[in-house]
Amino acid sequence: xxxxxxxxxxxxxxxxxxxxxxxxxxxxxxxxxxxxxxxxxxxxxxxxxxxxxxxxxxxxxxxxxxxxxxxxxxxxxxxxxxxxxxxxxxxxxxxxxxxxxxxxxxxxxxxxxxxxxx
Amino acid sequence: xxxxxxxxxxxxxxxxxxxxxxxxxxxxxxxxxxxxxxxxxxxxxxxxxxxxxxxxxxxxxxxxxxxxxxxxxxxxxxxxxxxxxxxxxxxxxxxxxxxxxxxxxxxxxxxxxxxxxxxxxxxxxxxxxxxxxxxxxxxxxxxxxxxxxxxxxxxxxxxxxxxxxxxxxxxxxxxxxxxxxxxxxxxxxxxxxxxxxxxxxxxxxxxxxxxxxxxxxxxxxxxxxxxxxxxxxxxx
Numbered sequence: 598x599x600x601x602x603x604x605x606x607x608x609x610x611x612x613x614x615x616x617x618x619x620x621x622x623x624x625x626x627x628x629x630x631x632x633x634x635x636x637x638x639x640x641x642x643x644x645x646x647x648x649x650x651x652x653x654x655x656x657x658x659x660x661x662x663x664x665x666x667x668x669x670x671x672x673x674x675x676x677x678x679x680x681x682x683x684x685x686x687x688x689x690x691x692x693x694x695x696x697x698x699x700x701x702x703x704x705x706x707x708x709x710x711x712x713x714x715x
Numbered sequence: 716x717x718x719x720x721x722x723x724x725x726x727x728x729x730x731x732x733x734x735x736x737x738x739x740x741x742x743x744x745x746x747x748x749x750x751x752x753x754x755x756x757x758x759x760x761x762x763x764x765x766x767x768x769x770x771x772x773x774x775x776x777x778x779x780x781x782x783x784x785x786x787x788x789x790x791x792x793x794x795x796x797x798x799x800x801x802x803x804x805x806x807x808x809x810x811x812x813x814x815x816x817x818x819x820x821x822x823x824x825x826x827x828x829x830x831x832x833x834x835x836x837x838x839x840x841x842x843x844x845x846x847x848x849x850x851x852x853x854x855x856x857x858x859x860x861x862x863x864x865x866x867x868x869x870x871x872x873x874x875x876x877x878x879x880x881x882x883x884x885x886x887x888x889x890x891x892x893x894x895x896x897x898x899x900x901x902x903x904x905x906x907x908x909x910x911x912x913x914x915x916x917x918x919x920x921x922x923x924x925x926x927x928x929x930x931x932x933x934x935x936x937x938x939x940x941x942x943x944x945x946x947x948x949x950x951x
């Protein structure tokens with residue numbers, strides 16, 4: 598084998614090594630991509646919790662200035678509330694009895710009149 | 716269980732206050748509370764959370780109490796805001812036995828009526844109620860002042876020979892003795908007239924009641940018609 602042929606053989610080996618390295622690199626990148634995809638699936642998705650709450654107090658206020666030194670605040674807060682109460686008696690207790698009384702009373706205005714013509 | 720009330724009557728306090736209201740517009744107060752009374756005459760359970768409403772020409776005062784103990788329900792009182800008892804109702808014989816914890820619903824109806832007569836010689840007639848009952852109810856409900864009951868006008872509903880109204884309103888003179896009220900009034904039309912109805916009115920307000928002759932009477936211009944009347948109060 599001539600010296601030129603030996604150099605050709607070395608160049609071919611270098612090229613094969615490089616191609617092999619590139620293939621391994623591609624395989625490695627592919628594995629990394631696969632692992633990343635798997636990890637993403639394993640990781641819990643994020644949950645956003647938004648709380649929006651408000652409390653309002655309606656109040657009317659009127660300010661009355663009586664004198665430069667006196668400040669009178671007349672303030673009112675109205676509370677409008679309704680409630681329904683439902684009481685269920687234990688079944689062991691007898692039902693509460695109820696009585697109704699109806700009364701008819703009367704007042705009479707009795708009047709008599711006499712006419713005269715003169 | 717229903718307890719039936721057999722007899723009841725307005726108290727002398729109520730009649731006195733009503734007489735004063737008719738006479739000078741004072742005295743009569745609003746319904747305030749209901750009290751149950753046992754067979755010994757002792758007050759038992761009361762409520763001041765009452766409702767008042769007009770139902771079919773009557774005043775209904777209603778409220779509920781809960782029996783605080785076992786007793787025989789003997790009477791029910793209707794109290795006024797001036798502290799007086801206006802009505803005492805007694806149940807039928809035997810009364811009603813109530814046990815502790817019993818809820819007692821009370822429906823207290825009050826009816827005001829007007830009865831009476833008018834006469835002129837042999838011609839008779841009757842008293843006709845107008846707004847007097849409503850006015851008394853309104854005072855008891857607190858929606859009207861007792862001054863609205865103080866009649867201050869006598870309306871002679873004259874008509875002339877052409878049947879055209881020539882009404883005359885005069886202020887009556889009133890006297891009061893106990894619960895009796897006497898009043899009189901006179902009118903002199905200036906035209907020949909006929910007359911059948913005479914109203915007792917609260918001027919600017921309404922006709923409280925009216926006297927209606929069975930037939931119209933007639934007279935000439937310048938003649939004077941006088942009415943003298945008396946009012947007494949009591950239970951039917």
